[in-house]
Amino acid sequence: MSSLKMVDDIYARFADSLGEPLKQHAHALAFTLKLVPVPDAPWSEVFGHEVTLAAPALFAEAMPHVSDSDMRDAVAAQAFAAIEAFGTDRIEDRQVSPTTELRAVLAKIRGARDAALDRVRGPRKDTTLDFDIAHERTLTSIRMERRILAEQGAVPFQTYESVSLGKQSVGFPPSLSLAFAAGWTTRQRRAMSQMLTSIWLGLQMPDDVVDWEDDLRRGGAWAVSLALTTVSRPMRAIQSLGPADVRELVFSSGVLVKMLARAAWHFRRVRLISEVLGTHRLGAWAADRERHTRALVSNERRSAGYAARSHALIAWAKEVLA
Amino acid sequence: MTIQATLDPHAQLRALYISLLDNHSHFEEFKRLLALYDVKPEQLDEEPAEAAAVREQLNTKIRAWLGGHFDGLSAVQALQWRVILVEERFNVALSPWKESNLW
Numbered sequence: 001m002s003s004l005k006m007v008d009d010i011y012a013r014f015a016d017s018l019g020e021p022l023k024q025h026a027h028a029l030a031f032t033l034k035l036v037p038v039p040d041a042p043w044s045e046v047f048g049h050e051v052t053l054a055a056p057a058l059f060a061e062a063m064p065h066v067s068d069s070d071m072r073d074a075v076a077a078q079a080f081a082a083i084e085a086f087g088t089d090r091i092e093d094r095q096v097s098p099t100t101e102l103r104a105v106l107a108k109i110r111g112a113r114d115a116a117l118d119r120v121r122g123p124r125k126d127t128t129l130d131f132d133i134a135h136e137r138t139l140t141s142i143r144m145e146r147r148i149l150a151e152q153g154a155v156p157f158q159t160y161e162s163v164s165l166g167k168q169s170v171g172f173p174p175s176l177s178l179a180f181a182a183g184w185t186t187r188q189r190r191a192m193s194q195m196l197t198s199i200w201l202g203l204q205m206p207d208d209v210v211d212w213e214d215d216l217r218r219g220g221a222w223a224v225s226l227a228l229t230t231v232s233r234p235m236r237a238i239q240s241l242g243p244a245d246v247r248e249l250v251f252s253s254g255v256l257v258k259m260l261a262r263a264a265w266h267f268r269r270v271r272l273i274s275e276v277l278g279t280h281r282l283g284a285w286a287a288d289r290e291r292h293t294r295a296l297v298s299n300e301r302r303s304a305g306y307a308a309r310s311h312a313l314i315a316w317a318k319e320v321l322a
Numbered sequence: 323m324t325i326q327a328t329l330d331p332h333a334q335l336r337a338l339y340i341s342l343l344d345n346h347s348h349f350e351e352f353k354r355l356l357a358l359y360d361v362k363p364e365q366l367d368e369e370p371a372e373a374a375a376v377r378e379q380l381n382t383k384i385r386a387w388l389g390g391h392f393d394g395l396s397a398v399q400a401l402q403w404r405v406i407l408v409e410e411r412f413n414v415a416l417s418p419w420k421e422s423n424l425w
Contacts, residue, residue, distance in 0.1 A: 312349075
């Protein structure tokens with residue numbers, strides 16, 4: 001069974017176990033969170049790759065002695081953690097209405113997530129394997145992001161990367177727990193941590209490039225705050241700028257190129273560490289993302305706004321030009 | 323930049339695509355005019371005059387961008403573009419975890 005089919009199977013069993021009316025809400029969760037256009041789409045159709053929902057399965061390639069049940073539980077923990085993080089993010093970001101049913105389904109998902117992780121982790125005590133700590137860190141980072149962006153001040157790149165990484169905290173315990181179960185050494189687990197850091201940031205940054213104007217309309221965008229570090233205008237003047245002036249500021253700052261280049265750097269790091277750890281599928285995925293992101297860097301440098309336009313046009317291009 | 327298109331309709335659409343990719347002003351103007359192209363699918367057989375005028379304005383712009391070599395977007399094509407670019411019904415909203423799955 002492919003890892004995404006495994007996620008579909010795990011999630012369908014979970015949703016069916018809830019009983020009505022939550023069962024129906026759980027099955028339609030991806031639609032409720034505005035990730036798919038139809039209510040009955042499985043999670044495997046939400047993403048174009050396995051990494052977000054099933055990262056542990058990709059690491060398991062280099063864990064010959066790990067059991068199938070540990071691997072499945074780690075994938076379940078990852079999938080539930082990612083899905084729950086989507087929900088929390090959408091609620092915190094006010095993109096979806098926090099209905100009683102949505103909150104109830106997310107609470108059930110957190111329960112399933114914790115139970116799956118407990119089965120992989122066993123009695124091991126380690127702060128890197130604790131979902132409660134990771135969840136708190138994610139929430140704190142989401143709220144910190146909202147506060148920083150609402151201020152519309154200049155923000156150093158390091159702060160952007162640090163807050164973005166904090167938002168991805170729940171993406172670490174499942175794979176790290178599986179590494180413990182597989183008997184990986186401290187050094188191997190440290191390498192895995194670096195890979196997870198780069199995977200989540202490499203995925204996050206291009207989205208922040210593509211979505212920056214939408215983000216700005218919703219209250220603030222990292223691209224704008226990063227661009228402000230390149231100018232010396234007083235903040236009041238910046239806040240009085242119209243959309244075209246803000247776009248010009250972001251385009252001329254080169255910050256979109258910088259964010260994409262950093263994403264490419266992260267994918268490169270995943271590729272290189274994959275060679276050492278023997279996670280070849282993950283390495284091949286990272287190499288593909290690196291190649292694609294480097295092409296975007298080059299095009300964005302040549303024509304500012306290229307990445308966002310490319311993203312906006314791709315559905316049409318695939319439909320008509322394929 | 324003028325993009326050379328040919329009589330081949332597919333090549334013309336490709337030229338339009340490249341023009342929109344490479345020129346932000348073209349992209350913005352294209353989206354602005356599509357936003358004004360307010361037609362329901364059931365109206366396509368008898369396109370309202372106001373919408374037809376917007377589409378003609380759009381096609382004139384495209385011809386200018388492509389150096390004259392463009393047959394013109396049909397009502398169906400204009401609506402298809404509008405659904406994708408203005409209504410964003412083909413591009414699901416992205417979230418931090420959702421690495422551009424179509425991209």
